[in-house]
Amino acid sequence: MAIEIEQPSVGLSKVAVSETHGEDSPYFAGWKAYDENPYHESTNQSGVIQMGLAENQVSFDLLEKYLEEHSEASSWGKGAPGFKENALFQDYHGLKSFRQAMANFMEQIRGGRAKFDPDRIVLTAGATAANELLTFILADPGDALLVPTPYYPGFDRDLRWRTGVKIVPIHCDSSNNFQVTPQALEAAYSEAESMNLKVRGVLITNPSNPLGATIQRSTLEEILNFVTRKNIHLVSDEIYSGSTFSSSEFISIAEILESNSYKNSERVHIVYSLSKDLGLPGFRVGTIYSYNDKVVTTARRMSSFTLISSQTQHLLACMLSNKEFTENYIKTNRERLRKRYDMIIKGLKNAGIQCLEGNAGLFCWMNLSPLLEEPTREGELALWKIILNEVRLNISPGSSCHCSEPGWFRVCFANMSEQTLEIALERIHKFMEQRRRN
Amino acid sequence: MTRTRFSRKRSPEPEKEKAGGGGAVMRVIVPLQGVVQGSGGLVLGSIIPCALFYFLQFYLKRNRDDPNDQNESNSTSQTQNPTTRSPSSGQLAELTGLTRTPSRPLLSPRSHTGPVSISGRVHGIVKGSDSPYCVGLRRVKEDPYDELGNPNGVIQLGLAENKLSLELVKDWLTENASNAILGNGKELSISGIATYQPFDGLMEFKVTVAGFMSQVMENAVSFNPSQIVLTAGATPAIEILSFCLADAGNAFLVPTPYYPGFDRDVKWRTGVEIIHVPCRSADNFNLSITALDRAFNQAKKRGLKVRGIIISNPSNPVGNLLSRESLYTLLDFAREKNIHIISNEILAGCTHGNEEFVSMAEIVDQEDVDRKRVHIVYGLSKDLSLPGFRVGVIYSFNEEVLAAAKKLTRFSSISAPTQRLLISMLSDSKFVQTFITTNRERLQRMYVQFVAGLKKLGIGCIKSSGGFYCWADMSGFISSYSEKGELELWDKLLNIAKVNVTPGSCCHCIEPGWFRFCFATLTEKDIPVVMERIQKVTETCKLNS
Numbered sequence: 001m002a003i004e005i006e007q008p009s010v011g012l013s014k015v016a017v018s019e020t021h022g023e024d025s026p027y028f029a030g031w032k033a034y035d036e037n038p039y040h041e042s043t044n045q046s047g048v049i050q051m052g053l054a055e056n057q058v059s060f061d062l063l064e065k066y067l068e069e070h071s072e073a074s075s076w077g078k079g080a081p082g083f084k085e086n087a088l089f090q091d092y093h094g095l096k097s098f099r100q101a102m103a104n105f106m107e108q109i110r111g112g113r114a115k116f117d118p119d120r121i122v123l124t125a126g127a128t129a130a131n132e133l134l135t136f137i138l139a140d141p142g143d144a145l146l147v148p149t150p151y152y153p154g155f156d157r158d159l160r161w162r163t164g165v166k167i168v169p170i171h172c173d174s175s176n177n178f179q180v181t182p183q184a185l186e187a188a189y190s191e192a193e194s195m196n197l198k199v200r201g202v203l204i205t206n207p208s209n210p211l212g213a214t215i216q217r218s219t220l221e222e223i224l225n226f227v228t229r230k231n232i233h234l235v236s237d238e239i240y241s242g243s244t245f246s247s248s249e250f251i252s253i254a255e256i257l258e259s260n261s262y263k264n265s266e267r268v269h270i271v272y273s274l275s276k277d278l279g280l281p282g283f284r285v286g287t288i289y290s291y292n293d294k295v296v297t298t299a300r301r302m303s304s305f306t307l308i309s310s311q312t313q314h315l316l317a318c319m320l321s322n323k324e325f326t327e328n329y330i331k332t333n334r335e336r337l338r339k340r341y342d343m344i345i346k347g348l349k350n351a352g353i354q355c356l357e358g359n360a361g362l363f364c365w366m367n368l369s370p371l372l373e374e375p376t377r378e379g380e381l382a383l384w385k386i387i388l389n390e391v392r393l394n395i396s397p398g399s400s401c402h403c404s405e406p407g408w409f410r411v412c413f414a415n416m417s418e419q420t421l422e423i424a425l426e427r428i429h430k431f432m433e434q435r436r437r438n
Numbered sequence: 439m440t441r442t443r444f445s446r447k448r449s450p451e452p453e454k455e456k457a458g459g460g461g462a463v464m465r466v467i468v469p470l471q472g473v474v475q476g477s478g479g480l481v482l483g484s485i486i487p488c489a490l491f492y493f494l495q496f497y498l499k500r501n502r503d504d505p506n507d508q509n510e511s512n513s514t515s516q517t518q519n520p521t522t523r524s525p526s527s528g529q530l531a532e533l534t535g536l537t538r539t540p541s542r543p544l545l546s547p548r549s550h551t552g553p554v555s556i557s558g559r560v561h562g563i564v565k566g567s568d569s570p571y572c573v574g575l576r577r578v579k580e581d582p583y584d585e586l587g588n589p590n591g592v593i594q595l596g597l598a599e600n601k602l603s604l605e606l607v608k609d610w611l612t613e614n615a616s617n618a619i620l621g622n623g624k625e626l627s628i629s630g631i632a633t634y635q636p637f638d639g640l641m642e643f644k645v646t647v648a649g650f651m652s653q654v655m656e657n658a659v660s661f662n663p664s665q666i667v668l669t670a671g672a673t674p675a676i677e678i679l680s681f682c683l684a685d686a687g688n689a690f691l692v693p694t695p696y697y698p699g700f701d702r703d704v705k706w707r708t709g710v711e712i713i714h715v716p717c718r719s720a721d722n723f724n725l726s727i728t729a730l731d732r733a734f735n736q737a738k739k740r741g742l743k744v745r746g747i748i749i750s751n752p753s754n755p756v757g758n759l760l761s762r763e764s765l766y767t768l769l770d771f772a773r774e775k776n777i778h779i780i781s782n783e784i785l786a787g788c789t790h791g792n793e794e795f796v797s798m799a800e801i802v803d804q805e806d807v808d809r810k811r812v813h814i815v816y817g818l819s820k821d822l823s824l825p826g827f828r829v830g831v832i833y834s835f836n837e838e839v840l841a842a843a844k845k846l847t848r849f850s851s852i853s854a855p856t857q858r859l860l861i862s863m864l865s866d867s868k869f870v871q872t873f874i875t876t877n878r879e880r881l882q883r884m885y886v887q888f889v890a891g892l893k894k895l896g897i898g899c900i901k902s903s904g905g906f907y908c909w910a911d912m913s914g915f916i917s918s919y920s921e922k923g924e925l926e927l928w929d930k931l932l933n934i935a936k937v938n939v940t941p942g943s944c945c946h947c948i949e950p951g952w953f954r955f956c957f958a959t960l961t962e963k964d965i966p967v968v969m970e971r972i973q974k975v976t977e978t979c980k981l982n983s
Contacts, residue, residue, distance in 0.1 A: 010776055010811040013745075016682040016842035023845065055633055064628045074855070075611065083608045088599060089826040090671075090819070125670050125828075129849045136707055140557045141686075162681055162707065162846070200557075231554050267554040281634045282854035284670070292554075304702070305674045309853035310826030 020161040026384060027052065027153040027400035034394045041419065049424045052394040054209065054362045055415035056243065056279035058336040062329050063279070066319055073318035082314070089310040092303050094123040098313040101320035102287055106272060108326055109242040114254035120289055122299040123313070127239050127273035127286040129306035131158045131203075134269055134288055137298050138233045139165045139200035145235075146170050146188045146202045148180045150365075150401035150408070152209045159203070168192040168199070171404050174367075177356060178211055179219055180204070185226045201233030201267075202226070207240040207250060210401050210410035211365050212341075212358035214250045224256060224268075233267045242277030242330055244360040245338035257291065265291035274316070276362060277333070283312050337362070337414060340421065344413045347425035351432040362414040366395070369407025371435065380406040391431045393424055578938050585963065593960075593968055596938040598754065600788065600823045600906050600958040602880040606873050607823065610863060631854040638847040639668030643857040646864040647831060653870055654787035654821055659800040665833055667843045668857075672784050672817035672830040674850035676703035676748075679813055679832060682842045683778045684710045684745035690780075691715050691733050691747045693725045695909075695945035695952070697754040697782075704748065713737050713744065716948040719911065722900055723756045725749070727767055734775060746778030746811075747771075752785040752795070752904025755945050755954035759793050759903045765801045769812075778811045785905045787821030787874055790882035793903040802835060809835035818860070820906075822873070827856050881906060881958065884965075888957045891969040895976050906958030913951025915979035924950040927979070934978075935971040 030052050039047035067074060089095065099118040106116045124130040139145060141164030147155060148170040159167055170188040172178040185202070192199045202223060206215040215223075227234045236253040244250040257265045270289040275281035285308055290296045320326055344364055345355055356365040372379040377399045384397040387409075398408035413421055583591035639647075641663065648661040669675045676699075684690065686709030692700060693715045704712055715733040717723040730747070737744050747768065751760045760768075772779045781798035789795045802809045814833040819825035829852055834840050864870060889899050889908055897915075899908040916923035921943045928941045931953075942952035960968065 010778055010808075010836075011745075012838055012842065013682055013685045013688075015685070016839065021845045053634070057633070060628050060632065063632065067628065083611060084601070084604050087604060087607065087824050087826050088601070090828070125849070125851055125853070132849055137557055143557075158849075162849075200555075233554055280632045282632050284851045284853045302707070305670075305677055305707075306850045307670055307828050309670070309828045309856040311856050311859065312853040315855065 015162055018161065021157050023157075025153060025400050026381060026397055030384075030388055030394040030396065033388055037392075039392070039420065039423075041417070045423075046392065048388070048392045048394050049420060049427075050394050050415060051412045051424060052396045052410070053415050054276065054412050055281060056276055056333075056337075056362050057416065058340060058414050059279055059329065059333045062325075062332060063319075066322070066325050070318060070322075073315045086310045086314050090307065092123075092300050092307060094121070094308070095310065095313040095317055097321065098317035099123070101317045102272075104323075105320045105326055106241075106289070108330060109277070110250070110252050110255065111247050114252055114258050116254070116289060120291070120296055122288040122290070122296060122303055123308050124286040124288060124303050125284040125306040125308055126281070127237065127271050127275060128154065128158050129303075130271045130273070130286040130288045131155070131235070131237065132161075132163065133299055133302050133306065134235055134271065134295075135159045135163045135165050136302065137295055138235070138269075139163065140198075141165065142197070143200045144168045144192045144195075144197040146185070146192065146199060148172050148178075148184070148204060148208075150178070150210050150398055150403035152205060153396070153400045155203070165200075166197055168195075168197065169402055169404075170202070173405055174356075174408075177213070178208075178365075179216065180223060182222050182226065185223065189230065199230065199232055201235060203235040203237065205237040205239070206253070207238075207244060207360035209240065209361060210363060210396065210398075211356055212361035212363050212410075213356065213365075214244060214360050217251050217256070220251060220253055220256050224253070224264075227267055228264050231267075233269065235269050235271060237271040239271065239273045239276050240361045241272070242333070243337055243362060245334055245341060246359065247330075247334065249359050254289075262291065267292070269295060278329070283316070284308060285312065285316065340413045340418075343418070343421060344411070344425065347422075348411075348428065351425070351429045352436075353428070353432065356408075363410050363412040366409045366411050367407060368409055369405070372407050375406055377406055383407075384409070387431070391427050393427060575938075577932060577936075581936075583936075583964075583967075589967075590936070592932070592936040592938055593964065593971065594938050595955045595957070595959075595968065596940045597959055598820070598906060598956050599825070600820060600877070600881075602823075602884065602906075602958050603873060603877040604823045606869075606876060607863070610866070610869050611859075614862060614866075631858050635851075635854050635857075637851045638844040639666070639852060640854070640857050640861070643852075643861050644668060646861045647829075649867075650864045650870060651786075651816055651831070651833075653867070654874060655795065655797050655800075659797055659803055661799065661833060665835065665840060667832040667834070667840055667847055668852050669830040669832060669847055670828040670850040670852050671825070672782070672815055672819060673699065673703055674847075675815045675817065675830040675832045676700065676780070676782070677706075677708065678843050678846045678850070679780055679815065679839075680704045680708045680710050681846065682839050683780075683813075684708065686710065687742075688745045689713050689737055689742045691730060691737070691744055693717050693730075693749065693753075695723070695755055695942055695947035696748075697750060698944050700748065710745075711742060712748075713742070714946055714948075717756075719900070719949055719952075723753075723758060723909070725760070725764065725768075727771060730768075730771060744775065744777055746780060748780045748782065750782040750784075751798070752783075752789060752902075754785065754905055755907060755940065755942070756900055756909045757902025757905040757907060758900065759789070759795055762794075762796045762801070765796060765798060769801060772811055773808065776811075778813065780813050780815060782815045784815060784817045785820050786816070787877065788881055788906060789904040790878050790885055791901075791903045795904065799833065810839075811836070813839060821877070824860075827860070828852060829856070829860065884957045884960070884962065887962060887965050888955065888968075891965055892955070892972075895969060895973055897972075897976070907954045907956040910953050910955055911951060912953050912976075913949070915976050916951050917979075920950050924952075927951075927975070928953070930975045930979075931972065935975045937968060937971055 034048045034050045037047045038044065039049040099121045102121055103116040103118040107114065124133060144166045145159055147167050149172055155167065159165060168188050168191055170180055170184045172180055172184060189199055204215065204223060207213060224234065238252055241250055241252060253268055254270060257268060268291050272289065273286040274283060288299050290299065341364065348355055348366060354367045358364050368383060369375065371383055373382060380397050380399055387393055387395060396410040399406065401410065578592045578594050581591045582588065583593040644663040644666045648663040648666060651661045652659065669678060689711035690704055692712050694717060700712065704710055713733050715729050717725055734744055749760060768779060783797055786795060786797065798812055798814055802812050812835050816831040816833060818827065818829040832843050892899060892908065892910055897910050897912055899910045902908060912927060913919065916927045924941050924943055931937050931939055940954040
């Protein structure tokens with residue numbers, strides 16, 4: 001019998017085999033642990049409680065009520081008059097009615113303090129796609145973007161994987177509540193230069209993930225100053241802008257630009273999505289809002305790879321054009337998030353745990369550094385493993401967010417019922433008590 | 439099993455790589471009516487994705503070196519493949535691949551004067567608002583044909599859209615939609631669609647799609663849902679596969695004429711090249727293995743690593759099917775060169791006539807071939823006439839490719855409510871069967887009538903067995919046997935006959951004078967009108983030549 005000669009197997013690309021998707025980090029390992037043993041109120045009370053997923057489930061009832069009362073949103077109405085056009089509509093400009101509704105919604109969230117032009121809105125299937133798309137447009141492979149730490153772990157993948165662009169961190173620490181400083185900006189820029197990387201822009205998340213806090217006006221102005229001096233771009237990911245606990249504390253970069261009469265604004269681009277504020281990540285709705293005409297045109301064309309279903313656009317155009325619905329939703333959602341936040345902060349305080357003072361987002365930034373065996377990344381991961389396996393809570397370690405100080409953890413509070421949150425707090429309480437006894 | 443090898447024909451004329459030509463599949467601009475809660479009124483949703491600048495490209499080409507003479511080994515950006523319009527959303531920007539040469543006149547970000555610079559990918563984009571295609575689009579938009587309201591308007595024959603059976607879908611939705619999206623028969627529950635779902639699609643939807651694909655292909659093969667990765671349309675499916683199977687600077691072999699969108703999908707962000715494999719009318723535009731081989735060797739000489747072949751079956755714009763034998767031959771070729779095959783089967787449900795459609799999946803099923811090199815692309819934009827819903831499929835036999843593709847779908851996921859709606863719809867097998875059968879009948883009827891109409895005008899078409907278009911030979915009517923002549927005729931058709939069609943150069947056809955006529959946006963009543971209009975032009979052309 002002849003021996004089969006093994007042909008070298010047909011190869012894959014570098015992109016396909018690269019690790020840049022980042023899915024081997026603890027951030028994702030925790031999710032796996034949850035998937036394998038998910039907590040359930042009645043059927044699996046000892047399971048892992050998911051506190052590592054920034055999902056907003058506190059206001060579903062408002063959405064359901066709307067859809068129940070407005071069946072034309074999900075079915076094109078009796079006889080479906082608009083169906084044909086909708087089914088065939090694949091234009092990358094997106095439904096005008098939907099863009100208009102998005103612009104209005106974004107204005108509402110900012111209390112009318114900034115105006116948005118629907119023709120500057122480019123639609124993408126989620127903010128993930130929006131961030132990647134902007135990176136493709138603003139930078140070439142091998143270039144760099146500066147991103148303040150700690151940052152959303154997904155950026156490592158979204159900004160770098162297919163684009164070949166690098167992230168150079170802007171280091172922030174607890175001495176000033178992790179705010180970005182001019183010194184940190186300059187240091188990051190110099191670091192990039194020393195590595196022979198061309199810096200193309202700064203990417204901030206405001207309100208911040210994982211900090212759960214809005215960026216101060218003065219800091220925004222400093223950042224804008226910096227990017228103007230260096231003649232680079234500024235991307236402001238404002239995906240949590242509608243998830244602030246009070247309407248007045250969030251200041252959008254759009255407001256700063258408006259107060260400067262939009263001078264120098266062609267370097268600024270805003271990313272937004274309905275995944276957090278409206279709790280609809282499954283719908284895959286993201287936007288790029290750019291003050292740069294060329295970027296808008298290019299982004300629009302590139303959005304062919306990531307269009308939003310026209311059916312979804314139609315549904316959301318109906319929903320977001322309903323002022324009564326959106327005003328009530330924004331207000332109620334804020335209140336409920338604030339309530340959850342207060343609940344978790346109080347619970348953690350009772351357990352002897354401090355958090356960074358936050359005012360936005362679906363999570364809090366928890367300080368467990370006093371509990372570390374050693375003040376290192378390894379120490380933090382060891383503690384994270386204990387919390388995952390013994391306390392059975394999936395929380396996100398700061399190191400996966402590239403935090404320079406070990407011991408900080410991001411804890412999500414909006415993706416579960418109040419009862420589940422209470423259980424989680426009880427478990428933390430018990431854990432801390434045991435620690436104290438030992 | 440006997441496999442007939444393709445006869446290796448000598449080509450009748452010297453090989454000439456077709457370098458010019460933008461592609462364009464015109465989009466119809468349909469006034470969009472959306473009654474929006476609270477604001478009412480008509481919403482005009484028109485758009486014209488105008489980035490195609492075919493002419494500009496062509497004339498720019500003339501002033502540059504012939505790409506065939508270039509010797510550079512690794513540069514990808516020199517082989518200018520013109521941008522083409524895609525029938526899917528919007529227009530393509532000019533593609534110059536990834537910027538590799540430092541000589542590009544980028545503005546340094548360190549200069550404090552001058553505008554902030556953007557990436558090399560953008561610099562190549564030319565605003566093509568004066569290109570013929572944009573002109574054509576605008577003309578249709580400004581002056582759209584309507585039987586009663588505007589009988590002298592421009593008729594759209596450049597858009598690969600199938601409206602023939604859409605009302606069947608509409609009727610189903612009228613009865614079932616709300617429940618389908620939210621209820622699934624039970625009480626309203628948004629959490630099933632609102633929360634994060636697997637990026638590569640709901641398993642339930644994959645199962646439904648696998649079943650649908652099988653039905654569409656007349657149950658000749660069954661598809662395994664766990665080999666499916668769902669994407670927001672076939673456009674990202676192609677791009678994702680390009681990212682997975684090739685590195686920047688590598689190349690795919692693609693038979694011409696081909697779907698203009700490939701230039702964008704395969705090349706734009708990936709930095710991957712397309713090598714044209716010309717097909718000729720003498721072969722009825724069927725792929726010859728000689729041409730494939732020649733193209734492969736030429737690529738090698740240029741230092742380009744070929745990673746795979748992309749075929750479309752049924753093909754666009756010609757509409758021919760690949761025979762069982764040719765599929766085997768292709769597989770042999772791919773194995774010999776150790777490369778991938780991407781089979782774009784997005785029109786599998788739009789076959790008509792007697793010829794047998796054979797999916798690559800069927801070949802792989804039957805033979806114990808190494809299947810790791812075979813990947814199929816599918817979608818609901820053509821067969822189900824739902825391009826707006828953005829449903830594409832990557833079907834692969836290679837687990838590593840599936841794993842990588844899955845991760846990449848986070849950038850191109852299908853909206854969950856749309857998945858829910860389609861799960862309901864496609865699970866209704868009675869509806870699906872009726873739809874597929876009716877669709878095919880209507881396509882067949884329209885095709886036969888359209889081809890007959892063209893024949894009466896002295897215009898012959900390649901026998902097509904799939905798609906919603908005819909690939910017509912109008913070389914007898916062009917003033918000069920060249921791209922220029924072809925475009926002149928296109929212009930006459932647009933402005934005198936007032937029909938918008940796709941010239942073959944958009945699809946990189948190596949022989950001038952071929953045009954693609956899409957008939958699935960018409961009704962039977964429109965056909966005589968179209969023929970009369972075309973006659974106006976063909977008569978004058980005959981007189982001239």
